[in-house]
Amino acid sequence: MTRRLLAIACAGFAGAVARATGLPWEVWEAPSRLAAIDPGDSVLERSSHCLDGCRYDRSNAGSEGVDANPYPRRWLYRDGDEAVVLDERGPGALTRWWLTTGFGASTCIDPAIRVRVRLDGAAQPALDAPLAALFDGSTEPFTPPLAYDRLQSSGGFVSHVPIAYAHGLRIGLTGTDDGGDNPCTGNPQRLLWFQLQHHRVVPGTAVTSFVAGHDEPAWRAFLAHAGDDPWHAMLSSLTATTQLAPGERAVLATRSGPGWLRGIRLRLPRAAYAGLQLQVGVDGAPAIDMPVADFFASPADAQAPARGVLVGEDAGGWLYAWFPIPFADGIEIALAADAALAAPVAVDSALAFDAAPVPADAGRFEARLSDACSAASALVLDRASGAGKIVGVAARYRTVGPPTRGYLEGDERAGTDGAIAPAWYGTGVEDFFEGGFYFDRGAFAGPLAGATIVDADGSGSTYAYRLMPAAPLTYTSSLQFEQEAGYAPSSTVPTCIRSVVYAYRRDVPALVGYDAFEIGDAPAAAAHDYALPATAICAPLASRFEDEPPTARTARVCAYGDGASRFRFHVADARPPLRLRRTFDAGRGIPGETAGSAAATVFVNGAAAGAFAPAPANPERRWQQQEALLDVAAGTTDFEIVVEPEFRAYANVFAESRWELRGGWKDAIFADGCEATAPQATAIRR
Secondary structure: OOHHHHHHHHOOOOOOOOOOOOOOOOHHHOHHHHHEOOOOEEEEEEEOOOOOOOOOOOEOOOOOOOOOOOOOOOOOEEEOOEEEEEEEEOOEEEEEEEEEEEOOOEOOOOOOOEEEEEEOOOOOOOEEEEHHHHOOOOEOOEOOOOEEOOOOOOOOEEEOOOEEEOOEEEEEEEOOOOOOOEOOOOEOOOOEEEEEEEEEEOOOOOOOOOOOOOOOHHHHHHHOOOOOOOOOOOOOEEEEEEEEOOOOEEEEEEEEOOEEEEEEEEEOOHHHOOOEEEEEEEOOEEEEEEEHHHHOOOOOOOOOOOEOOOEEEOOOOOEEEOOOEEEOOEEEEEEEEOOOOOOOEEEEEEEEEEOOOOOOOEOEEEEEEEEEEEOOOEEEEEEEEOEEEEEEEEEEEEEOOOOOOHHHOOOEEEEEOOOOOOOEEOOOHHHHOOOOOOOOOOOEEOOOEEEEEOOOOOOOOEEEEEEOOOOOEEEOOEEEEEEEOEEEOOEEOOEEEEEEEEEEEEOOOOEEEEEEEEOOOHHHHHHOOOEOOOOOEEEEEEEEOOOOOOOEEEEEEEEEOOOOEEEEEEOOOOOOOEEEEEEEEOOOOOOOOOOOEOEEEEEEOOEEEEEEOOEOOOOOOOEEEEEEEEOOOOOOOEEEEEEEEEOEOOEOOEEEOEEEEEEEOOHHHOOOOOOOOOOHHHOOOO
16 A cells, blocks of 8 residues: 555644544435444444254244244343343434234234333333334334334334433333234244344434434434435536447446535436446446446336435436445546447436535445355355445345245354454344345335335345335444344345445555453463452353354353453553443353343453443354444543443343454554645545
8 A cells, every 4th residue: 555545644633633523323414424433433233143053033933943042032032021132331222123023924012012121221211112013103213114013014014213222221122022912923932033224323422312202303203304415405416418329338427526426316218227337436437337227226126116315217217326435536427338239329418516625534436246046054244344334235135046036044144353243243134224024025126225125935036115214234343234034044045145335445544453362371461450250150162153154263262250351451542432342151040031241340450431332142143243432632642441240130241252452543553654744635535
């Protein structure tokens, strides 16, 4: 990497530079918020996925035997009459909650199941209501377009109401046990599949906690757009009509920077969607280069048009995309016709530009097209080094074997930042795209998700899109995002996926590893002044992680039920934000009953600086990893760390095997160095 490119890459992450303001999920406030890459924000997924890679990705037992699903309950833990599904410590927000229920087809949610939402450690719930009320439109603010039930979301129940919290969030369910009569199914079962996306932000971040009944009118108004600018900036457009002959390329517009391409709108015959290539070059590098049909999530054979808030086809037949695309030096937008195009085509275009400043934390926009078939256990949708976030996915799925819709059973998994344990581990293709049971209510198109082609019998294909502006897949140094092919890693279905991933990226990591040690390495532990409570029990552990295929690890692990552990890191020129990663044994709890690890407060130099949330138990794959975001003053070099667990009946053990401190990119790591005063105007270039 040249010194100029290094300086450019460092500009967004070194020192105090201009950046987008506000909370990372509040993208409706400004386009720059969507483009911002914030290493102080981590978005994680908590789901009901099977603990050992089996095909049963829901809580509670079905008709399968114990051998096939030995731990059917996927709650985090039980506390009294509550099955707790999420228990977060520190500031953040739950920005997506998807679930479905039924057996073979979606059903209503048993009205006896209630949800209790507790904020900031309060004993009394801020919200106590029937679970169905969060999706059926009966309870503000859980109404369309912020929340939908299975009839509107084709088998899924989904809420995008931000439940923000200043100090913590706990979500518990009551009435979830099997038994008695479930009026929705006519049997005693209460099977629940669930996914929750939630943000963790740096402690000390000012967050106003959710209040029951409080609406988000700006977010609601943002999602109400389907074709026009969701930020309602009233930008003028550069319009033209362009004739393209087969094999011809036409430049629609060029601009010198810095600035933004804020909107792309095209109108052309549907038959030409696959035969015209959209090409957008940003600062000399390709950002978009793919058929119009793919980029706009609009295949010519769609059963319903995509009507996403950021991409799709409007009622007038205009294709649109409102991903804000920043540029530092310049941008070119062009169309290229395939040589095999049947005849010349006329294209109407409308391009919206904005001369607003580009903050230094803006990532470069990129849409990646992938088209692959495999009989292996998973297909990679995206792989990246550096930092970034995925804000949308559109894909067509099909099988190349005998007709089956089993290709929709595959879970999504995302490994981030060198961690082995997945940051996201989902429950199925249609679940990722916010439907359920193979989209059992047919095609649908919503502002954040849709299935515009639904395969009725497994002989065709399924096309779906999901936009994730408020619940992106974030990474600070690396990403592998993959889709399982079939029912389970051991029960695959030959699958083809043609996908587009919409993302904002930087080629340089935002966070890097500063120091780490294994507690079983006696010299390393001594060098870090590592000390355990006297009651700790230590032993070697040979087990596996939850990734696929599962990574094996044999190492020393220590567990204790009282006291605290202590250790020290020395890092010259450490730069916030900082994260403390723990590798530990999660196998000592009982899945669905007690957590695999207690929560803990992290003290740095005597001050509370962060926290670990309770972790789910997994006796099948005992190795797990967590990160605590730390609030530590810039310039700190000596980190005296005390990890003080919160022991409770539902989580009475804390274990540890390896500790690692990560933080902002800093000069001492790289021979070429980074200039904190690198020009902000070039911060997004690579």
